[in-house]
Amino acid sequence: MTGVPEKQEKKELSSEEHRLRLFRLLSRVPRPEREARERLAAWGATPEEAEALIAEFRGMSLLDDALYARLFVEGHESWGDDRIACELSRRGIALQDVVSALEGRDEEAQARALAAGWLAGGMETRRIVGRLRRRGFSGRTIRSVIEGKDEIPW
Secondary structure (H helix, E strand, C coil), X not given: CCCCXXXXXXXXXXXXXXXXXXXXXXXXXXXXXXHHHHHHHHCCCCHXXXXXXXXXXXXXXXXXXXXHHHHHHHHCCCCCHHHHHHHHHHCCCCXXXXXXXXXXXXXXXXXXXXXXXXXXCCCCXXXXXXXXXXXXXXXXXHHHHHHCCCCCCC
């Protein structure tokens, strides 16, 4: 006896157990389809099982990449469109859903509001520019904010 525990064999989960696990996962917070598919694979679901469950949960509106994208955009007001688009793409959201979620968003107004707050806190213009860049605001938006500085009390 070496004192090392023996390897336990992984228990095969039934389709119903996969369904329950996926339901618990999706009932907490919205997730993109790609993540649900990856989780199912990690739990041992076959690709056919996973696709059937994805379709079932999509039919119940518990998986909706377009809604996920809109909620993500709403929750990341301090990010620029470029960073949001990149992150949603990385999470497997289709381009048309990303474009639709960003539609009507005023990136320049967001950048102006952020810049005004940072300026009021005493931050230098060059640091504000760097911060806006890191948050994914486009060069055009940053330039517009800086050139329109008459609107912000620099």
